[in-house]
Amino acid sequence: xxxxxxxxxxxxxxxxxxxxxxxxxxxxxxxxxxxxxxxxxxxxxxxxxxxxxxxxxxxxxxxxxxxxxxxxxxxxxxxxxxxxxxxxxxxxxxxxxxxxxxxxxxxxxxxxxxxxxxxxxxxxxxxxxxxxxxxxxxxxxxxxxxxxxxxxxxxxxxxxxxxxxxxxxxxxxxxxxxxxxxxxxxxxxxxxxxxxxxxxxxxxxxxxxxxxxxxxxxxxxxxxxxxxxxxxxxxxxxxxxxxxxxxxxxxxxxxxxxxxxxxxxxxxxxxxxxxxxxxxxxxxxxxxxxxxxxx
Amino acid sequence: xxxxxxxxxxxxxxxxxxxxxxxxxxxxxxxxxxxxxxxxxxxxxxxxxxxxxxxxxxxxxxxxxxxxxxxxxxxxxxxxxxxxxxxxxxxxxxxxxxxxxxxxxxxxxxxxxxxxxxxxxxxxxxxxxxxxxxxxxxxxxxxxxxxxxxxxxxxxxxxxxxxxxxxxxxxxxxxxxxxxxxxxxxxxxxxxx
Numbered sequence: 263x264x265x266x267x268x269x270x271x272x273x274x275x276x277x278x279x280x281x282x283x284x285x286x287x288x289x290x291x292x293x294x295x296x297x298x299x300x301x302x303x304x305x306x307x308x309x310x311x312x313x314x315x316x317x318x319x320x321x322x323x324x325x326x327x328x329x330x331x332x333x334x335x336x337x338x339x340x341x342x343x344x345x346x347x348x349x350x351x352x353x354x355x356x357x358x359x360x361x362x363x364x365x366x367x368x369x370x371x372x373x374x375x376x377x378x379x380x381x382x383x384x385x386x387x388x389x390x391x392x393x394x395x396x397x398x399x400x401x402x403x404x405x406x407x408x409x410x411x412x413x414x415x416x417x418x419x420x421x422x423x424x425x426x427x428x429x430x431x432x433x434x435x436x437x438x439x440x441x442x443x444x445x446x447x448x449x450x451x452x453x454x455x456x457x458x459x460x461x462x463x464x465x466x467x468x469x470x471x472x473x474x475x476x477x478x479x480x481x482x483x484x485x486x487x488x489x490x491x492x493x494x495x496x497x498x499x500x501x502x503x504x505x506x507x508x509x510x511x512x513x514x515x516x517x518x519x520x521x522x523x524x525x526x527x528x529x530x531x532x533x534x535x536x537x538x539x540x541x542x543x544x545x546x547x548x549x550x551x552x553x554x555x556x557x
Numbered sequence: 558x559x560x561x562x563x564x565x566x567x568x569x570x571x572x573x574x575x576x577x578x579x580x581x582x583x584x585x586x587x588x589x590x591x592x593x594x595x596x597x598x599x600x601x602x603x604x605x606x607x608x609x610x611x612x613x614x615x616x617x618x619x620x621x622x623x624x625x626x627x628x629x630x631x632x633x634x635x636x637x638x639x640x641x642x643x644x645x646x647x648x649x650x651x652x653x654x655x656x657x658x659x660x661x662x663x664x665x666x667x668x669x670x671x672x673x674x675x676x677x678x679x680x681x682x683x684x685x686x687x688x689x690x691x692x693x694x695x696x697x698x699x700x701x702x703x704x705x706x707x708x709x710x711x712x713x714x715x716x717x718x719x720x721x722x723x724x725x726x727x728x729x730x731x732x733x734x735x736x737x738x739x740x741x742x743x744x745x746x747x748x749x750x
Contacts, residue, residue, distance in 0.1 A: 266681065274680045277698050277737055281603050281636075284566040303612065305566060305605040340649045340671055341605055342699065364677040364699070387678055521565050521612055522587055 268384065272409060275389030278342070278364070279410035279473035282306055282496055286486070286517050287475070289313045289500040293338035299503070302513035306342040306364070308498065309335040314371050314418030315501035315540065318550065323373045326354040329361050336361070344391070349556040350376025352385075359388040365410070366390045368403075370555035371417050371500075380556065383407030393477065395428045397435035399557055401456035401464070404472055411470060413494075414553040415478010418501050420540040422479045422488065424553055429476055429492045440468045478553065481506070481539050483519030483532050490523035507537030558748075561586040561596040563622075565612040567604015567637060571736035575744050576600075589617045598631045598747070601638025603698065603734050606671070609637055610661040619661065626664045631727040631750035633743070634665070639730040640701050643669040647704065665728050666707030673702030683733075685714045687722065693742045695721065695733035703732060713746075 285305025290296040296307050311327040312320065326347045336343045342364035347354035349368055354375075358366050368381050370393050383390040384407030393414035394400035400411045413432070415425030435454075439461060442450055447465055451458035463471050476489035477498035486497045497520055499513075506512045515532040522528040560576055562569045564585035576583045586592060586599075599622065601609075613619045626632050626642075634642045643660040648671035657668070674680065680698045687693045695716065703720045706712070713722035713729070722731040722743070727750050735743035 270682050274682065274696065274698060275677070277696055277734065278677055278680065280568045280571065280737070281605065281698055283568060283570070283604070284564070285605060285608055300607060303608045305608050336676075341607060342677065359678075362676045362678050389677060517608065518612070518615070525588070528588070 271387055272384070272407070275409035276472050278389060279391070282342070282410075282475075283473055284521060285496045286513070286520050287344065287496070287498045288503055288513060289498075290335060290504070293334045295504055295509075296335045296338045296343075298510050299513060300339045300341050302510055303517035304341060304513065305496070306344055307335065307339060308344045308346065308367065308500075310346055313501045313504060314552070315420075315505050316418075317371060318418040318552075325372060326351070326357065329357060332358075332363065333361060336363075346372055347381075348372040348375040350374060350379050350381060352381045355381050355386060355388075355390075359386055363388060368392050368408075370414060370552050374555050380406050391475075393553070393556075394432065395553060395557075396431050397439070397464070398454040398456055400432055400470060400474070401454065401460045404470070405457050405460055408472065410473050410475065412475040412477040412498055415476070415480070416551065416553050417478045418552070419479050420481040420502060420505075422481070422485045425476050425478045425480060425489060426492065428478075428553075429489060429494060432470075432474070433493045436464055436469060439464050480516075482536070483515045483529060486516045486519045487523040487529050490520055496520060502540050505540035507539075512536050512539075558598065559583065559596045560598040560600060560748075561591070561594070562600040563602060563609070563613075563638075565604075565616070566608045567602045568734070568736060569600075569602040569604075571734075572600045572602050572635075572744075575736050575741060579741055579744055579748060581748055586618075587616070589621070592618055592621045598750075599626070599633070600747075601632065601634040601641050602736065603636035603638065606637040606640035606661070610641060613641070613661060623662045623664065626662055626728065629727050631747060632729070633747040634728070634730040635734055635736060636698065636700060636732060639665075639667075639703075639732055640669055640671060642728060642730050643667050645669075645705075646671060648672070665723070665730055666710045666725055667703050667723060667730070668705040669701040669732075670704050671701050672699050673704075674700055683716045685716050685721065687742050687746070688713045691742060693735070693740045694738040695735075696737045697721075697733050700732045
């Protein structure tokens with residue numbers, strides 16, 4: 263076989279994200295939870311030691327998980343396994359690549375390791391997903407080599423408002439860029455602080471050049487359907503499942519809701535009798551705004 | 558003629574774009590009610606076969622679609638779609654050990670091994686002649702491998718000695734993603750059935 267080029271690897275990594283579309287990626291902390299998630303229909307799992315709600319409660323510095331813990335989850339399921347590293351912590355990313363993780367989330371949920379630079383993701387063979395609040399952030403992450411984007415939302419809160427706001431902003435900005443004249447793109451790229459080539463691609467296609475999922479605060483099938491109707495191509499559910507009364511049933515319901523997001527009769531069926539949702543925290547009741555980490 | 562594209566999860570929109578380019582009408586099939594609409598062909602797209610298999614069962618789609626496939630309706634399965642069609646699937650069971658089990662539709666006389674090339678770092682591009690004709694580009698994403706096939710399952714293309722595209726009657730299944738590389742050869746073959 264011919265040696266692979268960086269462009270080929272980047273294409274394969276964007277293509278894996280395409281295969282996850284219409285699916286739910288669930289945070290799990292143990293092999294047992296990973297099996298529950300796979301059984302319930304997760305299209306991938308995010309292996310981490312503590313889910314965002316517990317990270318929030320515990321405080322302190324939050325880091326990449328123990329590789330042995332991640333391996334335990336890789337051995338437990340057949341679906342792709344993702345794991346988080348800190349923003350800018352390329353050594354943590356190297357470790358995750360060494361254990362053959364399927365996707366790295368360079369995540370604001372962990373404590374940032376660099377307040378200026380994100381990881382040079384194009385230097386890695388393994389794919390990255392990154393959070394974004396607006397089109398500028400999304401395109402900067404893609405310029406650095408991210409092959410998938412998700413909204414930041416406000417993780418660990420069970421409050422969907424930030425994910426909604428980020429998704430509306432990104433898609434609104436995309437509509438605006440699509441409407442520009444060609445000779446206005448350079449100035450728009452300057453304002454958004456993004457490479458003009460990437461902005462031109464958004465202008466021509468009317469969408470991001472990579473898959474865009476919703477994340478942060480999604481707790482119910484209705485939340486998931488809301489994000490899909492707002493243009494998300496799939497959802498991440500963090501604390502929402504394993505902090506609820508009946509995780510397996512809630513997980514199944516959210517998987518169904520993402521697949522049939524515009525069928526209200528179906529959504530009414532799967533929303534019945536799910537037990538207690540995670541106890542939410544409102545955005546204005548929290549002290550630490552995770553979404554503001556890394557821009 | 559109209560093609561239904563199974564749209565429970567995965568890269569179904571990409572198949573739609575390919576069929577648009579070929580001028581073939583299509584719709585997204587998500588529910589038992591959709592399965593009652595008129596269609597002549599079925600595409601099973603890439604994605605996660607565990608998710609798609611589970612939703613097929615829950616939506617009550619397994620029986621009606623399986624019946625039509627067995628009755629000879631043309632079907633194209635790509636990657637996860639190949640796994641759904643296969644008679645036998647080798648993969649990791651709930652206890653973590655490799656195990657062989659029945660497929661989902663179980664209509665195609667092949668055994669496949671899931672994730673046979675490893676994790677995402679094992680994903681790769683290749684190209685090979687299709688049915689002795691033109692060379693087609695192929696993206697293998699955490700791909701399955703066809704490890705065994707019945708005598709009447711014809712190999713249409715192979716990579717490294719393994720069959721990566723097969724046909725049995727009106728079923729075509731491939732381990733790669735013809736919807737991603739802009740080459741319409743596989744879809745043309747399917748529409749010609």
